[in-house]
Amino acid sequence: MATSGSLICVKDLKKHYKGGAIKALDGVTVDINKGDVMVVIGPSGSGKSTFLRSLNLLEEPTGGSILFDGEDITKKRYKNADGKTVKLDVDALRQKMGMVFQHFNLFPHMTILENMTLAPIKVKKMPKAEAEKKALALLDRVGLKDRADAYPIQLSGGQKQRVAIVRALAMEPEVMLFDEPTSALDPEMVGEVLDVMKELAKEGMTMVCVTHEMGFAREVGNRVLFMADGQLVEEGTPEQIFGNPQSPRLKDFLAKVL
Amino acid sequence: MDSFVKMENFATVAKYSSLFAQGLLVTVLLSIFTVMIGFCIALVMALMRLSDIRPFRFLGIGPDGYQRESGALAVISRFNPVSFIATAYVEVLRSTPVIVQLFIIYYGVFGIFDLPNFTMFGFIKFPRFFPGVVALGMNSGAYLCEIIRSGIQSIDGGQTEAARSLGMSKVQNLRYIVLPQALKNILPAIANEFVVIIKESAITYTIGVQDIMSAVNAVRGAAFVITEPLLVATGIYFCLCFPTSKLIAYFERRMSHGDKR
Ligand SMILES: Nc1ncnc2c1ncn2[C@@H]1O[C@H](COP(=O)(O)OP(=O)(O)OP(=O)(O)O)[C@@H](O)[C@H]1O
Ligand SMILES: [Mg+2]
Numbered sequence: 341m342a343t344s345g346s347l348i349c350v351k352d353l354k355k356h357y358k359g360g361a362i363k364a365l366d367g368v369t370v371d372i373n374k375g376d377v378m379v380v381i382g383p384s385g386s387g388k389s390t391f392l393r394s395l396n397l398l399e400e401p402t403g404g405s406i407l408f409d410g411e412d413i414t415k416k417r418y419k420n421a422d423g424k425t426v427k428l429d430v431d432a433l434r435q436k437m438g439m440v441f442q443h444f445n446l447f448p449h450m451t452i453l454e455n456m457t458l459a460p461i462k463v464k465k466m467p468k469a470e471a472e473k474k475a476l477a478l479l480d481r482v483g484l485k486d487r488a489d490a491y492p493i494q495l496s497g498g499q500k501q502r503v504a505i506v507r508a509l510a511m512e513p514e515v516m517l518f519d520e521p522t523s524a525l526d527p528e529m530v531g532e533v534l535d536v537m538k539e540l541a542k543e544g545m546t547m548v549c550v551t552h553e554m555g556f557a558r559e560v561g562n563r564v565l566f567m568a569d570g571q572l573v574e575e576g577t578p579e580q581i582f583g584n585p586q587s588p589r590l591k592d593f594l595a596k597v598l
Numbered sequence: 599m600d601s602f603v604k605m606e607n608f609a610t611v612a613k614y615s616s617l618f619a620q621g622l623l624v625t626v627l628l629s630i631f632t633v634m635i636g637f638c639i640a641l642v643m644a645l646m647r648l649s650d651i652r653p654f655r656f657l658g659i660g661p662d663g664y665q666r667e668s669g670a671l672a673v674i675s676r677f678n679p680v681s682f683i684a685t686a687y688v689e690v691l692r693s694t695p696v697i698v699q700l701f702i703i704y705y706g707v708f709g710i711f712d713l714p715n716f717t718m719f720g721f722i723k724f725p726r727f728f729p730g731v732v733a734l735g736m737n738s739g740a741y742l743c744e745i746i747r748s749g750i751q752s753i754d755g756g757q758t759e760a761a762r763s764l765g766m767s768k769v770q771n772l773r774y775i776v777l778p779q780a781l782k783n784i785l786p787a788i789a790n791e792f793v794v795i796i797k798e799s800a801i802t803y804t805i806g807v808q809d810i811m812s813a814v815n816a817v818r819g820a821a822f823v824i825t826e827p828l829l830v831a832t833g834i835y836f837c838l839c840f841p842t843s844k845l846i847a848y849f850e851r852r853m854s855h856g857d858k859r
Contacts, residue, residue: 356664358667359660359662359664359665359666359667360662360664396763398759398762398763402663402664403663431762431765431766431767432765434762434763434764434765435764435765437763438763438764439759439760439763441756441759441760443756445754445756445757445759445760446760447757447760447761447775447779448779449778449779449782458764458766458774459761459764459765459766462766462770462774463764463765463766463770464765504760507764508763508764511764511765
């Protein structure tokens, strides 16, 4: 069913509020392929977060469809490969999509290690020892193994966000969604988080990143989406978007941020 | 003119000191059980109030496919019967006197069938103690419900989003993420409710629970003195409640320090 190679096919996606008076998303169509590092840029209020959050159904779209691995996840019930009608398992779906938030959203009442092992143990039913071993290996990769027993409040913003990223990775997702992961950080901490994301991209992780870090978009992204007023205005490679912008809105936006 | 209190009357009261000691134990046990029952009721009621069960949701979709913003159908579509029941429970119990509730439970509900007639510790009469705990527990459940509800609502929505995005179900999110944080925040409020119940439990003497107040009554009936036993009861209640409140305030301060670290 799926277009060959596409992990996620978004078609005419809409999210309207107040009887259509507010169109946070107004017909977005895009395919996300395996291994893509897709960077979403656009002015404030253009619907970037809404787009990202729709992908793992933290927002329920009001129109259009999202095919993930060929299944339409916007339908509460759908026909599976055998032609049987089954109920969509939103929890199972979300396990395949890691999400990283602007404000980290670590669980403050748990240690870093507990933050990382809770979902693998409770959701994936992984044995505790195995989950902890995995978590420590992941923490080691982001240089935070020695902070495993600390509480989130004892970490800096950059450290918190690195933990948030590996917490999502501990569920072994197929795609990672980032919503402005560096916007709440002090400038000197932005680099350490972007480095982790770059590393991840190099390993071939499929990523969708909403960010204001144009340098990151240029260097790491293989596709850039420019959104405005809930619509996908322009899409292309970083070279096309930054080097040869077409629409006046994009030119205007780039003039402001670069 | 008679003086307000007479020393020799205190000597009379002293003869009944074992009654006061038993009363103290009854009051404390009654309050502990009440808070436990009240907490369980409150937790269920709070979750009911926060539930999202709307059987007529479909009526809220207009012909244009959008959610209706106003009108009778929009109101009906938002109706949540589960939440309504919990809200009704809370409002009724908070808007009627405790003594009325106590009498309804004791004479009305437990009047129609017999409770096992045994005594605990040799002096706590279960058929009176139990209805007292149920009535007070139901009443404090209504107040605790609002405390728990606000505790749950005070947890940042980002916590739930993070939990759900990791694939946790609604129940897992509640159990592992939201409730532990909410309960920690409202622990002082729950402890305060305990102090309130210690004081409020005094009315259970009206259904024959042998608490501190009933010791006062017993002395009055036997020795025809009232002011002095009342002052003794005042002292006991104060010694029970005042240090508890201070202790709670102390831990509350310490906990808020911890959060600012
Ligand atoms: N619950 C809501 N009710 C009404 N309007 C909403 C709601 N949520 C979002 N919107 C509107 O939808 C539009 C898109 O919001 P969104 O958060 O997706 O923008 P964004 O591109 O992420 O902006 P930012 O860069 O500021 O994060 C905004 O105009 C916003 O006001
Ligand atoms: Mg946003």
